[in-house]
Amino acid sequence: MIVVHAAHVRRRLLAALLAILAIVSLTSSPAWAVDYPSWDDVQNAKKNEKAKTAEISRIEGLIADSERKVAETQALAEQRGAEYQVAQDAFDAADFKARTIQDQADESKAAAKEANARAGLLAAQLYRSGGGAELSANLFLEGGGGADELLARLGSASKLAQINDGVYSAALAAKNTAQSLSDQAGVARKEREKLRVEAEKKMAEAVAATQAAEAQLAEQQDKNAVLEQQLAALKDVTATTTEQYEAGVEERRRQAAAAVAAAAAAAAEAAGGSSTSGDSGELSSQGWTVPAYGYITDNYGYRPGQPAGANSFHRGTDLGSGCGSSIYAATGGTVIYAGWNGTYGNFVLIDHGDGISTGYAHIRPGGIFVSVGDDVDAGENIASVGTTGASTGCHLHFEVRTGGSAIDAVPFMRARGAALG
Numbered sequence: 001m002i003v004v005h006a007a008h009v010r011r012r013l014l015a016a017l018l019a020i021l022a023i024v025s026l027t028s029s030p031a032w033a034v035d036y037p038s039w040d041d042v043q044n045a046k047k048n049e050k051a052k053t054a055e056i057s058r059i060e061g062l063i064a065d066s067e068r069k070v071a072e073t074q075a076l077a078e079q080r081g082a083e084y085q086v087a088q089d090a091f092d093a094a095d096f097k098a099r100t101i102q103d104q105a106d107e108s109k110a111a112a113k114e115a116n117a118r119a120g121l122l123a124a125q126l127y128r129s130g131g132g133a134e135l136s137a138n139l140f141l142e143g144g145g146g147a148d149e150l151l152a153r154l155g156s157a158s159k160l161a162q163i164n165d166g167v168y169s170a171a172l173a174a175k176n177t178a179q180s181l182s183d184q185a186g187v188a189r190k191e192r193e194k195l196r197v198e199a200e201k202k203m204a205e206a207v208a209a210t211q212a213a214e215a216q217l218a219e220q221q222d223k224n225a226v227l228e229q230q231l232a233a234l235k236d237v238t239a240t241t242t243e244q245y246e247a248g249v250e251e252r253r254r255q256a257a258a259a260v261a262a263a264a265a266a267a268a269e270a271a272g273g274s275s276t277s278g279d280s281g282e283l284s285s286q287g288w289t290v291p292a293y294g295y296i297t298d299n300y301g302y303r304p305g306q307p308a309g310a311n312s313f314h315r316g317t318d319l320g321s322g323c324g325s326s327i328y329a330a331t332g333g334t335v336i337y338a339g340w341n342g343t344y345g346n347f348v349l350i351d352h353g354d355g356i357s358t359g360y361a362h363i364r365p366g367g368i369f370v371s372v373g374d375d376v377d378a379g380e381n382i383a384s385v386g387t388t389g390a391s392t393g394c395h396l397h398f399e400v401r402t403g404g405s406a407i408d409a410v411p412f413m414r415a416r417g418a419a420l421g
Contacts, residue, residue, distance in 0.1 A: 036062065036223065039245075042230045052234055059231045066220045066227075073213040078340045080209035084202040085342030091195040092315060095405050098188035105181035112178045115171035196404060203337060207372050210339035214371075225252060284417025288331045289379045291360060292396040294321035296421035300399075300408040315406035316361065316399035317420055323364065323394035327383040330358045330398075330418065335374045335382075344397065345389025348382055355404075361397035362388050 037055060045055035233245040283289050298318035321327075333352035341347035346363035348370060364386025376382055387394045398420070400409040413420050 036227065037230060039230070042233055046234060056231060056234050059227050059234070063224055063227050063231070066224060070213070070216050070220045073209070073216040077206070077209040077213040080202070080206040081340035081347075082342035084199070084206040084337075085344055087195070087199040087202040091192065091199045091404070092313075092406055094188065094192040094195045096313070098185060098192045099405065101181055101188050102185040105178060105185050108174060108178035108181050112171065112174035115174045206339060206341070207337060211372065283378050286416045287378050288413065288416040288418040289328060290413070290418050290420060291330045291358070291398050292319045292321040292325065292327050292385060294319040294325075294395070294421075296320075296410070297395060300406075300410065316359065316397045317409040319396045319398060319420065321385045321394065321396050323385060323387070324367075325385045326381045327360050327363065327385060327396055329376045329378060329380045329382050330400075330413070331378040331416075333357075333376060335370045335372055335376060338368050338370055338372050338374075341389070343390035345391060346383075346386065347389075350376060350382075355402055357401045359397075359399040359401070361399075362386055362391045362395060364388065364394075 037059060042055065045051040229245045236245075296317060297320040298314055300314055300317055302312060303314050304312060327348075329350055331352055333350040335348060336351045336357070337347065337349035339347065341361065344359075344361035346361075346365065346368055348360045348363065348368060349357060350359075351357050360383055362385070363383045365388065367384040367386055368382075369384075370376060370382045385394050385396050391397075398409055400407055400412045410420055
């Protein structure tokens with residue numbers, strides 16, 4: 001059971017208030033009167049066939065133009081989303097490379113340290129024995145044992161020196177390898193940083209394009225509602241006035257405002273108790289929950305033989321949830337992306353603070369229920385499952401990032417008491 005938190009309700013109430021204000025403002029916007037025909041224009045045009053034909057053509061042109069503009073802004077938003085995803089993929093590849101080389105450098109440093117220790121021990125042993133030529137001289141000066149024992153001691157000294165040379169060479173090679181890998185890791189980190197900045201830039205551009213498309217769509221829907229009623233009034237030869245059509249538009253606005261107000265009231269009522277949000281499950285003691293219900297169908301890691309457009313390295317965990325089923329915020333945070341994201345399809349990214357973020361991909365069309373800047377609660381229904389982008393069936397692609405780097409979500413979520421699958 002998920003409690004509807006007050007912060008969530010306040011956000012919904014604010015959104016509802018803004019929606020009501022937007023609806024009311026449509027009736028008195030100066031821009032509307034300047035840019036679009038008024039009802040008086042429509043009424044006057046009905047009195048003359050030529051004027052009526054011209055007004056019909058004008059309104060049809062306005063509707064077509066608004067639809068074209070919406071299509072253009074939506075196409076641009078999708079393009080920016082795809083560019084963001086490409087930039088993110090480039091960062092992910094560079095990040096993986098940098099971390100892999102750094103791991104190799106760390107291993108080489110450990111090996112070099114061990115080789116140096118071995119060389120030091122042998123050097124100390126040679127030193128205690130007299131070392132090099134002095135050792136050979138001491139062997140001659142030592143009495144007893146005869147020629148055979150002397151040759152044996154000489155052979156041992158020579159072998160010890162050879163071993164020491166080999167160990168020293170190995171230690172030097174290990175040191176050089178470690179240094180070379182460290183240098184490569186430094187170069188890889190610099191490249192990763194450049195790509196990180198580029199990915200953040202592309203994400204900001206995608207967010208701006210998405211918000212512009214949403215605003216354009218909302219404007220089109222509101223204005224076209226009036227334009228279509230005006231067009232109907234002009235084409236209706238039986239009506240003598242446009243009052244009934246204008247009244248219909250106002251009724252639509254009234255009903256829309258009432259619906260928004262009712263939704264806000266329901267949300268406010270839910271704030272008074274513990275309302276549920278579907279079968280979202282209980283939060284763990286650490287405040288985390290599973291993002292969707294379903295078996296794991298694909299894990300984090302390499303997956304060769306992928307179709308065109310799909311990444312050979314899978315940076316998320318796929319949960320085989322049914323089409324339209326709920327997607328929940330894994331824990332509380334702020335939405336930093338909500339929109340199209342290339343092969344991810346419709347995508348939501350939530351920042352949870354401390355360098356941790358979670359992503360939710362392949363959301364169904366119209367299935368994103370949050371916007372950039374929203375603060376969401378743990379377990380809040382943020383979207384619904386779909387199969388957009390490079391997807392062959394309904395599922396949730398869920399990923400976790402720390403410091404921007406994608407990690408395996410399975411052990412991460414298990415450690416927080418919200419095991420996946």
